Structure formats: structure tokens, C-alpha cells
Amino acid sequence: xxxxxxxxxxxxxxxxxxxxxxxxxxxxxxxxxxxxxxxxxxxxxxxxxxxxxxxxxxxxxxxxxxxxxxxxxxxxxxxxxxxxxxxxxxxxxxxxxxxxxxxxxxxxxxxxxxxxxxxxxxxxxxxxxxxxxxxxxxxxxxxxxxxxxxxxxxxxxxxxxxxxxxxxxxxxxxxxxxxxxxxxxxxxxxxxxxxxxxxxxxxxxxxxxxxxxxxxxxxxxxxxxxxxxxxxxxxxxxxxxxxxxxxxxxxxxxxxxxxxxxxxxxxxxxxxxxxxxxxxxxxxxxxxxxxxxxxxxxxxxxxxxxxxxxxxxxxxxxxxxxxxxxxxxxxxxxxxxxxxxxxxxxxxxxxxxxxxxxxxxxxxxxxxxxxxxxxxxxxxxxxxxxxxxxxxxxxxxxxxxxxxxxxxxxxxxxxxxxxxxxxxxxxxxxxxxxxxxxxxxxxxxxxxxxxxxxxxxxxxxxxxxxxxxxxxxxxxxxxxxxxxxxxxxxxxxxxxxxxxxxxxxxxxxxxxxxxxxxxxxxxxxxxxxxxxxxxxxxxxxxxxxxxxxxxxxxxxxxxxxxxxxxxxxxxxxxxxxxxxxxxxxxxx
Numbered sequence: 319x320x321x322x323x324x325x326x327x328x329x330x331x332x333x334x335x336x337x338x339x340x341x342x343x344x345x346x347x348x349x350x351x352x353x354x355x356x357x358x359x360x361x362x363x364x365x366x367x368x369x370x371x372x373x374x375x376x377x378x379x380x381x382x383x384x385x386x387x388x389x390x391x392x393x394x395x396x397x398x399x400x401x402x403x404x405x406x407x408x409x410x411x412x413x414x415x416x417x418x419x420x421x422x423x424x425x426x427x428x429x430x431x432x433x434x435x436x437x438x439x440x441x442x443x444x445x446x447x448x449x450x451x452x453x454x455x456x457x458x459x460x461x462x463x464x465x466x467x468x469x470x471x472x473x474x475x476x477x478x479x480x481x482x483x484x485x486x487x488x489x490x491x492x493x494x495x496x497x498x499x500x501x502x503x504x505x506x507x508x509x510x511x512x513x514x515x516x517x518x519x520x521x522x523x524x525x526x527x528x529x530x531x532x533x534x535x536x537x538x539x540x541x542x543x544x545x546x547x548x549x550x551x552x553x554x555x556x557x558x559x560x561x562x563x564x565x566x567x568x569x570x571x572x573x574x575x576x577x578x579x580x581x582x583x584x585x586x587x588x589x590x591x592x593x594x595x596x597x598x599x600x601x602x603x604x605x606x607x608x609x610x611x612x613x614x615x616x617x618x619x620x621x622x623x624x625x626x627x628x629x630x631x632x633x634x635x636x637x638x639x640x641x642x643x644x645x646x647x648x649x650x651x652x653x654x655x656x657x658x659x660x661x662x663x664x665x666x667x668x669x670x671x672x673x674x675x676x677x678x679x680x681x682x683x684x685x686x687x688x689x690x691x692x693x694x695x696x697x698x699x700x701x702x703x704x705x706x707x708x709x710x711x712x713x714x715x716x717x718x719x720x721x722x723x724x725x726x727x728x729x730x731x732x733x734x735x736x737x738x739x740x741x742x743x744x745x746x747x748x749x750x751x752x753x754x755x756x757x758x759x760x761x762x763x764x765x766x767x768x769x770x771x772x773x774x775x776x777x778x779x780x781x782x783x784x785x786x787x788x789x790x791x792x793x794x795x796x797x798x799x800x801x802x803x804x805x806x807x808x809x810x811x812x813x814x815x816x817x818x819x820x821x822x823x824x825x826x827x828x829x830x831x832x833x834x835x836x837x838x839x840x841x842x843x844x845x846x847x848x849x850x851x852x853x854x855x856x857x858x859x860x861x862x863x864x865x866x867x868x869x870x871x872x873x874x875x876x877x878x879x880x881x882x883x884x885x886x887x888x889x890x891x892x893x894x895x896x897x898x899x900x901x902x903x904x905x906x
Contacts, residue, residue, distance in 0.1 A: 372715050372780035373665040380662055382672050383413030383421035392427035393648045394459035398441040401434060401681045403693040403711035404497035404633040409676035410669055411659035422655035432680050436565055446480045449488045449638045460641045466530030467632040467733060471741030471755035478756050487640040491763040495719050496656045499631040501695045501710025504623035505535045506611060507600035511621050515542040524561040524572040525602035530631055533740050535602050538622040541796030541904060548747040553581035553594050561598055570607035573598040574615045605692045605709045612708060616700030620707055626795055628831035629732045632722050649766045654777060657716035661780040664713050715780035720771050723764050730868040734758050735827045787833045787872055791905040795832055799899040809855035822902055823867050834874045835903035836860045841894035842881040854878030860900055
């Protein structure tokens, strides 16, 4: 029997059916057990903030030091340091501001106190006072100090002079490096300096004079053929001018606060009676100076830093020679502990975070998260929306330290090149203030690290830091023409040009983070094909010379452009001479 349903009843039925379907979906279908996606085996993750792990995957993380102060009765040392993230190995090895139980230095029977001292002159004064005291009292606690490696010629010049009355045994020596600045020390300037370094001409840079950070500016300017006016009381519109700061934080603050000062004008090398007012256009500083600039004012980007000039600023530790030789075993145990700490910090994030926490306590500033963040380095937007890289340091293991002092496989004594390069610049810029600086071999004593390297091969397990270079340079940091003489119509380099090539080599070693471009150019005399071939052969000859001195093949690219890129008029002899050149480019 059929049932006749009215239209209104049909609609109600449809609604009930649809409602039933919806309820079934919500309360049964959606909540039914479902096949889950198979779990993936992640394995060991390489954390993004540990890009330079030095130990293999089978390495053992050492127990973190305790917090209770150690009383091991060992040799006492007081260590002066600036607030600088390259000292993570020392922080980890000591366990605290004073040596803690279970730390590597406790095990080495050393009692260390770490003292923050941002004023280098006061650290030098403490070192002099210690030498005087130690001569009269051999039981006096040792005093160490750590400085920027490129600034050491200045510090050694001052210290050697002060300590001369005590005799040769009481001279200062550098004996180890525990890490380096790897981006945090930098020249920050307007973005148009990146596009064209010539835009820096006539501008000012705030920095600590004759200090390591000023050297970053000096190197960048020199590699681009720009002049730097060394007189901080005058203004030369044809050079980059310096504004003296009390310390690296003051250098940043002068930019942030819009500092201005009056200067005497210099025109054609002559100081005029006319005054002009200058402000701060750029800054050479380091963390937290760079962070303060970015957060409080902004507007400056990294022009050059120790990320590019990656061998320029090792953390160099010094003490008095007599103390070091009287405590040779302690010195070697200290190096062993610091090198182990370097491997731990490089390889295990827990160890790195621990070192950051100790840093915050020693510096009495910020917290561990802050120092960890800027040890790793980070890109942030500044107050004006510009992206800027802040921070960046690296801990050394024993292999890295050996590499820095020329005890590595390539035999390049990087620190000797850094020391002499910036010592020579210092004398050239300030001949009256610093007429000379101590000879490298007199103030750098490798006997301690050489002994550790020779007698403890197990500590060389950690891998050496390696720079990765682009296949081809696409971004130039600096470019400069060099006059290199070749035999006529040949790619054979005349011996008279070897000093020029050595200068290029030294510049490249300091800027180890950058690829080196060697580009040959000719004038337009002769045919294009032969000019192209000759320029290629000459660029290759320069590359071959640099490789013979230790630069790796992957580091150097050689190209020839023939007469296709003139920089002067080929219609006269002077112009053709300018066009016959080798262009040296540092970039990435």
C-alpha cells in the first residue's frame, strides 16, 4: 500500500535524512580510528646553531662543570678579558668566574678567576704591576690578559717599553688563542657604501683609535684604494675620517645619539684655520655595540666584518715570560683544557649554552640566552627595517689554534701575517706615536702549544674550521688594481713584482672568509684574441704563485678579460698603462 506524502512532509523528510548524515559524519565518521602516517626516523639532527661541530658523531659529551667553587690548591691565575664571545672555551673550562668543581681547569689543578676589563690600558697596567710583583715574589698569582689579535702590535709596543727595566725575562709573550671573532667585529656604514665604496670618501667613522675594530675599516679602505685620515682632529673631504671613541660601546653611542664635533679642514694636505662640523656616518664596533645600533637607531649595514676577514681577529692571550716558563706544566695543562673546551663548545649545544650562562655571570650583563644568540650570530631587522647580521664568534679547538700559529698542514702562520700586516699599518699611520713594534718571534712563543700538539695527538681529533667558497664571485667586498710586471708579451712574472704578490697573499690570508679573484686586463694594442689569451695566462700565473705560497686552488679564481674592460683612454700611453693591470677582488 502506497503512502501519499504531502509536499511539506517531503521537505521535512529530506531535512531529517540530511541531519542524520551530518550527525553520523560528526559523531562517528570523523572520530573513527584512522591509519596514522608512519613515523619517520629522524636520526641525529644537525642543529642550526652548531654549524661548525668539530667532533665526530661518536664523540662523548663531558659532564658539565659544577657550580661550587673549587679549592684544589693549584696555581692561581687572574685573567683579564673584555666582554667578547670568542672566550666561550675559557668560560666552559673554568665553570664560572672562579674555577668550579669538576671543571676542566679544576682537573688541571688550576685556580682561575676571570675578571671583565673592557679598558685595555687598565689590563696592560695590571700586567705591568704583576711583572713587578712577581720579580720580588715568585708566589704571586699570575696575571693573564686577552686581546684582539690584530691590535697586539700596539699593546706589545706599550708593554715591552714599560717592562724593559725589569729585564728580558719579564717581557710579555703571547702563547695561545682560544677562539676568534667571526662576524661580530665589523664596520657598519650606510648601505650605499656596499654599492660603491667610493661613497665613503669624505665621511666619518666612530671607533677606538689604533684598536682592532679600526683595523677592519683600514683594511676595507686599503683593499678599495681609499685613503683614511689618521688625524682625529681634522677633516679631509678626500678621505675617510676618524672620530675617537672611548670604547666600542661609546663608538656605537656616538652614532645613536647624533654626536657632532668641530674639525679643522684639510685641503690638499694642508690644515686650514677654517672649521667645519662633522657627525658620525659609520661605526666600527662589536657586540653589543652592533646590537645597540640596530635596535636604538638603525640605518647602518655591515660593510665588512670578521666573517669576511676571518683570520684577522683571533683572541690572543698573553702573560709574562718568566711566569710562563716557571709554570710550563701548568701552561700546557691550560692549553689542553682550553682546547678540549673548544671541542665541547663546538660540538654540543649544552656545552655552548653553559658557556653562555657563565659569560653572563662574568660580564654581569644580560643573560645566557643573549650571549648564546650573539655567539651564533643572527640576522635581524633594525629600527629602520634594514636587515643586518649581528654577533658571530667561534671557539677554537687545538687543531684550529695550531692552524692559526702556522702549525697546521698548510704551514701558513696566519697570526704572523695578521700581526705584521696591522703592525706595519700602525707604524705607517702613526709614526710619531708608534715608530716601531716588537718583532713577532720575540713576543709570540709557540713552545707551549707546539709541545701540546706533539705530545697529545688525541687532542687533535677535532676537525679544523674550513671556509666554504662560492664557485664564482658574485658579490665584491673590495676591488683594487695592482701593478704586476711581466716579461714583454709573456705571462712570466718579473721578480721585482714578488713583493706585490706577497702583499696580495697577506691581504688574502687576513680575509680568509672571502674568495680571491685575479682578473687580468690588457690595453687594446694587438688583436683581441691574443690579448684575451695573454690576460688569462697572466691571471693564471698570479694564481699559481699564490697557490705555491699555500692558498688552496678552490680559494682563487683567475680570469682574463683582454682589452674588453678599459678603465682609461687607450688613445694615449698613460691610459694604456692603466689598462694593463691585474685586478684583485675579494668577494663571495
